[in-house]
Structures are given as C-alpha cells and as structure tokens.
Amino acid sequence: MTPIRLDLVLREAVATPYSDLVTRSTGVAVRNHLLATLRDRPLADAHLDFSEVGFMDFSCADEVVAKLLLEVAQLPVGRIVLHGLREDHAEAIDHALDRYDLTLAALTADSGRACLLGRVAEDWAPTFACLHALGRTAAPPIAAELAWPVARASAALVALADRRCVIAHPDATFELGIAR
Amino acid sequence: MRVIPVPSHLDDRSLDQLAASLGEWPPSEPVLLDAHATEWSSPSGFTALLTLGQSMREAGLPTPRLALPTGDGVASYWAKAGFLRHAEELFELHGKVPRRRTEEQSDQLLPVTAVREARDVHEVVGRMTERATKLLKQELGLEASVVGGFGQSLSETCQNIVEHSGTGGWVAVHIYNFRRRLGRKAAVIAVSDAGIGFRRSLEATQAKRFGDRWGDGPAIETALIHNISRFRDPGRGQGLAGTKRYLARWQGKISIRSGTARVAITPAWDDEPPMTTGLAWFPGAQVTIVIPAREESA
Numbered sequence: 380m381t382p383i384r385l386d387l388v389l390r391e392a393v394a395t396p397y398s399d400l401v402t403r404s405t406g407v408a409v410r411n412h413l414l415a416t417l418r419d420r421p422l423a424d425a426h427l428d429f430s431e432v433g434f435m436d437f438s439c440a441d442e443v444v445a446k447l448l449l450e451v452a453q454l455p456v457g458r459i460v461l462h463g464l465r466e467d468h469a470e471a472i473d474h475a476l477d478r479y480d481l482t483l484a485a486l487t488a489d490s491g492r493a494c495l496l497g498r499v500a501e502d503w504a505p506t507f508a509c510l511h512a513l514g515r516t517a518a519p520p521i522a523a524e525l526a527w528p529v530a531r532a533s534a535a536l537v538a539l540a541d542r543r544c545v546i547a548h549p550d551a552t553f554e555l556g557i558a559r
Numbered sequence: 560m561r562v563i564p565v566p567s568h569l570d571d572r573s574l575d576q577l578a579a580s581l582g583e584w585p586p587s588e589p590v591l592l593d594a595h596a597t598e599w600s601s602p603s604g605f606t607a608l609l610t611l612g613q614s615m616r617e618a619g620l621p622t623p624r625l626a627l628p629t630g631d632g633v634a635s636y637w638a639k640a641g642f643l644r645h646a647e648e649l650f651e652l653h654g655k656v657p658r659r660r661t662e663e664q665s666d667q668l669l670p671v672t673a674v675r676e677a678r679d680v681h682e683v684v685g686r687m688t689e690r691a692t693k694l695l696k697q698e699l700g701l702e703a704s705v706v707g708g709f710g711q712s713l714s715e716t717c718q719n720i721v722e723h724s725g726t727g728g729w730v731a732v733h734i735y736n737f738r739r740r741l742g743r744k745a746a747v748i749a750v751s752d753a754g755i756g757f758r759r760s761l762e763a764t765q766a767k768r769f770g771d772r773w774g775d776g777p778a779i780e781t782a783l784i785h786n787i788s789r790f791r792d793p794g795r796g797q798g799l800a801g802t803k804r805y806l807a808r809w810q811g812k813i814s815i816r817s818g819t820a821r822v823a824i825t826p827a828w829d830d831e832p833p834m835t836t837g838l839a840w841f842p843g844a845q846v847t848i849v850i851p852a853r854e855e856s857a
Contacts, residue, residue, distance in 0.1 A: 399684045401714040402677040403722065434684050434710035437801040438718060441794035467707025474801055478793050 382428035382462050385443070388412050389432070400435040406442025413447055414454070421455045424556070430463025430488050440471035441478070448481050458543040460557045461485035461496070472496050484544040486557060493555055495544060502527075503544075506535035507555075510545060515554035560624075561586055565594035569604030571749070571814060571847040572831070577607070578839035590615065590623040595654065597628045602731035602749035603847045605642040605671050609729045612649030613753040614842035617726065627654035640731065641670030668694060668732040668746065669713075675727035680717045683730055684710055691732075698734050698744055700853035701809075708805040709746070709850060715798030716750045716846050723789070724754025724843065741828050741851055748848040756844050757782055757817040764789050775818035776836040783815055783822050802848070810851055817844040826851075 386398050392412040393405055400409065417425055427444075429435070435443075448459060461472065465488050476483060476497025483496050484507070493511045495504055509521050522532035540547035546556040563580040566573040592608070600608075608625075615623050625646060627634045635657045637643050646652065668691045672683055687710050695701045695709060713732065720728035730750045737745045754760075758778040765781050766773040781787045783803075788796035799813075803824060806813055814823035814831060819838045823831045828851070 395678075395681070397681045397685060399681065399710070399714075401684050401710075402680045402718055404677045405681070434687070434707060434714060436684075436711045436714040436718070437797045438715065438794075441797060445794060465707060466704040467711060470708070471711060471801060474797065474804075475794060478797065 382426040383413065383416060384428045384431060385409070386431035388416075398431065399433040400439040400443060402436070403438040403442055406439040406446075409439070409443050410447050410450070413443070414450060417451065417454060417456050424457035425451070425459045426462055426557075427459065428462045429465070429468050432463075432468065435468045435471050437471050437474060440468075440475035444472045444483070445475040445479050445481060448476070448483065449479060458546075458556070459483060462557075463488045465489075469494070469496060482539075482542045482544055484555065484557060493557060495539075500535075500538065502531060502535040503539055506532060507539060507544065510536070510553060511555055515548070515552050517550075517552045560591050561588050562591045562593050565592055565597045565608070567597055568599050569594075569597060569608070570601035571603035571607075571816065571845065574604065574607050574816070574841065574845065575838050577611075578841040581611075581839065581841070584840055584842070585615070585618050585620055589621045591653075592623060592625045592650070595626045595629045598630050598633060600637065600640075600642075601735070602640075602671070602733045602747055603751070603845060605637070605640060605731055606729040606749045606751035607841070607845055609642070609645050609649060609671065610751040610753045610843050610845070611841070612646065613727070616649055617753060622649075622651050625650035625652055627652060627656065629654060639670075640667060640733075641672065642731075645671055645673060645729070666734050668734060669730065671729055671731040673727060674717050674720045674730050674750075674752075677718075677721055680714055680721060683717055684714050687713065694734065695746065698852065699746055699850070701850075705809060705850075708809075712802040712805055712848055712850075713748055715802055716748060716848065718798060719844075719846065720750065720752040720754070723760045724752040726752060726754045726843075728752025728754070728843070737849070737851070740830075743852045743854065745849050745851040748850075749845070750847075751843060751845040753843040756842075757815070761787070761789055764791075774820065774836070776820035776822060776834050779815050779817055779820055779822040780834065783813070783824065806848065806850070812847075812849040814847050815844065816841065816847075 392408040473496040480498045509524050518533035522529040536553045539545045545553050566576050638657045692706050695706050732748050734746050758775045761778045769777050786796040786800040810826040820836045822834045825831050
C-alpha cells in the first residue's frame with residue numbers, strides 16, 4: 380500500500396502551507412482526515428509517512444498517532460506503521476503511546492531502521508530487531524539467535540503480533556511486514 | 560500617577576521587583592512604568608512588560624505610560640527586538656521612540672511575537688526556519704536532534720497560552736551570554752500571557768486535594784512537576800513533561816511564575832530554589848526556558 384504522506388494530509392486538513400505538526404487542534408484535524416481516508420480503505424494497513432514533516436510536538440503526537448491508534452481499533456483497518464521518523468518525531472510519539480500502553484512499529488528517516496515505539500516490554504525490542512534481521516521466520520531461529528528458550532521467543536512474538544507490530548502467519552512464522 | 564520603576568536589568572527574576580512596585584491590583588491611579596534607567600531586558604522582561612500592559616487594558620484601566628530607556632542604543636535594541644511594535648499599542652510611550660523596525664539579529668531567534676490562537680503557534684514554529692536552526696547549531700553547538708526538541712518545547716509553551724490562559728500572550732526567543740550564572744551562551748524562550756494563571760486554571764479539578772494549602776505554588780507544581788492539566792484526557796499535560804525531559808538531557812532550566820509563586824526545575828549551574836512563594840502578585844503566567852550551549856562551544 381502506498382504510504383500516506385502526513386505533510387500532504389496536514390495541508391489538506393488545515394488548508395494552509397504549514398509543514399509542522401504542531402498544536403492540538405491541528406492534530407485533531409489531521410487525525411480526522413486520516414480516519415476518513417482509512418474508512419475508505421477497509422482492511423488495508425496504514426503506512427504513515429512522516430519524512431516531509433518538520434517539527435512535531437507532543438500534543439500532535441498524542442492526537443495524530445496515539446488517539447488514531449485508539450480509534451482505529453474500532454475500524455476494520457489493518458496495522459498502522461510509521462515511516463520516515465526523525466529522532467525528535469520518534470521521541471514525541473514514543474512518549475504519547477506510552478501514556479496509553481500502546482506500541483507501534485516504525486522506520487526511522489535516516490537509516491530506515493525498524494524500531495518499536497511506546498510501551499515496550501523487555502523481550503520485545505530484541506525479538507523485533509532479530510526478526511528484522513532474519514526476515515520471515517518462526518520462533519526457534521529467533522530463540523537460537525538470542526540464546527533464549529523457544530517459549531520465551533514465542534511469547535514475545537505473539538505479544539508483538541497481538542499489538543500488530545509484527546504479522547503472525549498461519550504456519551507459525553512471523554514477519555515485520557514493513558519495507559526493509 | 561503611580562510611578563513604577565523598571566529594574567535596570569529586567570529578567571525573569573528581577574520581574575519580582577517590578578511586581579512589588581505595582582502594589583495593589585488593579586492600581587487605583589494611572590501608572591507610569593519608568594524604564595528610563597533600564598539598561599537591558601531579557602526576552603522574559605519584554606514579554607512580561609507587554610503582559611502588564613495587556614492586563615491593564617483588559618481590566619479597563621487607563622492606558623499606562625512607559626518611559627523608554629535613555630541609555631545609548633537601549634531603546635533601539637527594544638525596537639529591534641520587536642518589543643516597541645507591540646508596546647505602542649498597549650502603552651503611551653514617552654521619550655525618544657526609535658525607528659520602529661524589527662531586525663534579524665544574530666542574538667534573536669524570534670522577536671517578540673503575539674500568540675492568540677493555534678495559527679500563531681504555527682507561525683512561531685514556522686519561523687524556526689533554516690536561519691534559526693543554523694544559529695542554534697553555530698551559536699550553541701546544538702545538533703539537529705536538539706533543535707527538534709527546541710521546536711517542540713517552543714510549540715508546547717506557546718500552546719499553553721492558547722489552551723489555558725483564556726486570552727492572548729507573547730513569546731520571544733533570544734540567545735545571549737549567561738556569563739555570571741552559566742559562563743556560556745544560552746537560548747532563552749520566554750512566554751508570558753495575561754490570562755487566568757495556573758491556580759484558576761486548575762482550581763476546579765485540583766484545589767480540593769490540597770485543601771488549605773491550595774495556592775499559586777501548588778498549582779504550578781501540579782502542572783510542572785506532576786504533569787496534570789485541567790483536562791481528564793490522559794494525553795493532556797504532556798507538553799510540559801516532554802519539555803522537562805528535553806531540558807534534563809541538555810542541562811536546561813524551566814521556571815514558571817504565576818500569581819504570587821514561581822516554581823523552577825534547575826540544573827546544577829543555577830541556584831534558583833524549586834519553589835518561591837509569597838512573591839508580589841503579577842498578572843497571568845510567565846514561562847522561561849533556558850537551553851545552554853554545549854560546554855565546548857562556550
């Protein structure tokens with residue numbers, strides 16, 4: 380699915396040439412715009428591209444990402460994945476998600492590194508990183524890589540799949556499902 | 560006519576002297592703010608003076624007079640900082656008024672700017688353009704990621720005006736040398752509004768918890784230390800929390816004055832107490848954020 384460019388959504392939502400995601404009212408407008416777009420694309424994953432966004436403050440991170448994630452749970456939408464995040468974007472989003480016990484997968488702007496944002500249990504980040512490195516795989520190779528019991532790797536993968544940070548396949552394999 | 564002397568060096572701390580000279584509020588007689596001997600003002604001083612003028616206008620009081628500094632170049636600097644452009648709308652200016660021109664200066668990231676609505680916050684953040692980013696890097700040795708956090712802090716402090724004050728306010732951002740306290744340069748974000756203040760903003764939801772102890776100090780502490788806003792939404796109150804995290808990482812400082820109290824989160828280089836109560840009352844709320852240069856850039 381083609382990523383949704385947040386800078387373009389911003390301009391459409393507030394009808395101005397701003398490129399900064401700042402102020403709560405702007406965040407609400409952008410979220411509503413995104414929700415309308417996602418309602419038109421049932422069952423699709425939502426890839427949100429932040430690469431052309433300037434500053435993003437904490438209020439917008441809360442309104443655009445955290446509250447979007449909460450509302451999308453009520454819609455027939457697949458996963459939400461964030462792309463093109465700068466370090467300061469990631470920090471604001473990480474903090475906003477943590478307030479609601481939410482977790483998201485994201486790709487950073489500089490290196491395209493995959494990371495988790497928000498509430499992240501201790502085993503999730505190494506599992507996620509390992510899956511990113513190995514590609515689609517089952518729990519045993521992850522467990523071998525991390526020198527863990529298979530049950531531990533499996534529990535982390537299932538938890539990440541429950542939070543829609545990775546994709547669980549019927550053959551007990553998992554993948555990030557985001558561009559590498 | 561009540562003559563209120565403006566301190567020779569007006570900043571977030573010496574504002575207390577100005578507040579003490581104000582006396583009862585509202586003043587029972589016309590006011591003259593006498594800045595003829597003022598040699599320097601920080602952005603906090605500029606925004607606070609405008610807040611005072613705005614408060615007097617909103618209280619329906621006679622237009623206060625402002626005697627401009629007479630020292631060499633001081634009034635010109637006040638004009639270039641964007642202060643006089645706004646002051647002439649709120650004060651009857653006395654003294655030689657320099658050409659009213661706001662100039663881009665190396666020490667000004669943002670001249671004094673009015674903030675009344677969300678659109679103004681966009682404008683303010685939008686002006687943190689390439690030039691400002693370059694100055695933060697050149698003058699303070701800050702990296703790009705630090706500049707991002709700076710924009711976030713600026714946006715959040717300006718939004719507090721729009722979200723909580725019930726009226727408009729002012730913002731200015733300068734870089735100057737904190738020679739005595741810090742020994743190097745720092746960027747200062749000063750935001751001041753003439754609104755209802757922290758105590759009234761939080762009273763309905765928080766006063767009961769404090770009982771007799773409720774006042775300006777506990778109200779600021781509730782917002783700044785405990786990240787609580789008047790909204791029940793868990794996503795609210797996080798702007799200050801994020802700003803604090805950013806400042807902690809870069810040895811920055813934040814202080815908030817509202818009503819009769821000031822609460823500060825201070826790094827090792829500053830000696831301001833965490834909470835000061837019993838100050839002379841001043842209208843609205845004043846937020847000052849200081850982000851020091853990296854040590855090797857001093």
